[in-house]
Amino acid sequence: MQNLLKLFAYCGLIGMTFGCNQVTDEQMEIKNYWPEAGVTYEIFIQSFYDTDGDGIGDLNGVTQKLDYVQELGANAIWFMPLMPSPSYHKYDVTDYKAIHPDYGTIGDFKRMLDEAHKRDIKVVIDMIINHTSDEHPWFLEAKKGRDNPYRDYYVWAKYDTIQDYLDKKVVTLDSDNIRQWHDLGQGEDYYYGFFTGDMPDLNFDNPKVREEIYEIGRYWLEEVGVDGFRLDAAKHIYPDDRAADNHAFWEEFRAEMEKIKPDVYLVGEVYDMKEVVAPYLTGLRALFNFDFHYTLLEAYKKQDGMLLAKKQYNILAFYNGITDDFIDATISSNHDQPRLLNELGKSKEKLKQAIAILMTMPGAPYIYYGEEIGMLGKKPDPNIREPFLWDVASVDEGRPTWITPKFSTDRTVTPLAVQRKDADSYFNHYKGVIKLRNSHPALAIGSLELPKSTYPKAVMAYCRKAEGQELFVFHNLGNKQVEVPLPEGFGQKVYALKGVKVQGTKIILPAYSSIVLGK
Structure with missing residues (x-):
């Protein structure tokens, strides 16, 4: 965590106080804080943008749309699997050192990577090493x-x-x-085969297997030049009753990768409670926070504002008890869960607030492609991964057609080109709230503190602190208007969602509204 300490303080420093002089937006650009606090955009290439007319998205399509990723405000891209595979999802690899021909070539990937780096966009690829394809x-x-x-x-x-x-x-x-x-x-x-018979598990007790995997990692880091890996099924390298061996393997993997790239970014998928997840932090510096996603949904269902804030505070405290060198990779959705808008009952108000919560909480947040335009999707998985709607169907030449969408169609989702012109659109809201995070260190890398005051049940309240800045955040997750007292010393309205009013010493919070206050 030494590099981050040079910048300010990360969310693991819970409860630490700092000076609170106001800082101008120009002084607070945090785009270079990735991976500790940057925003990563998850892309399923197959559904993103098609440049050769075969109905399948490709790497050249990603290259064409890098300016869009930059416009959105993301600092990095995580690509779902892109190696050769017999399946549409490509989580069963047949060649670890190649690109699936549907997506292009290694040359196409390197050109995309160069263009991404020119825009200060980092690139992380899915690495699937728990198993191979049965056709490998x-x-x-x-x-x-x-x-x-x-x-x-x-x-x-x-x-x-x-x-x-x-x-x-x-x-x-x-x-x-x-x-x-x-x-x-x-x-x-x-x-x-833990997942299916088509995906036989590798034997990591065999040192030859471990060395094969390290060599694959070296290839992508050294010869290709990626910035890191998302490690699929990180909990299942060894069987669940050998958790200590799993932890040791990832420590060894990290050491081998850092020999090639000292600042390599490794984010692991360990799908479990914090007590199971936390020991992996010694090997995988970043881990996905699935509790964030599920607790956010639960908080809306129960209209219990502090449920998520307390959960997040406790998770960070628990992690910090193991190591101060960790990255909390927060998510509001991904390729395995139903689309967030579906989970929130197709409520535009809730979706807008949900991203405001994600972007004002500690962590290094991930956005799943299409969430920013309100895409829809439910299980089975292919329908959570439907094509991105760039423009109305009649002129959207790059929209992939590999699947006939069931949920995200022109009748149910407003295409990006139309949303760009609408100040009230999902896209412009996402863009704005990401910019808010990217221009305030307290939101990006600040500590998380919970207030001692008691508020109405539906209210989520917390303070974010970084050197030189202190912000107080309120979200009303309920369907009724509530009032809360204005925190002493916080008189500046930094951000407001949905008609929040400050009247004297009180704040009026309409249903599903949010406000960020500064000193």
């Missing part, structure tokens, strides 16, 4: 027999040793697969 050359060799040199690249067991596990019926948080040992049909060994 390693597995094709491993299937040939017990004596094949690649056999030990995967996890095997004889039938009579795993009988008790063959009819497993436990569904985990991140997999609904109920049968994790799979039969080759050869009358002998079963192989382990």
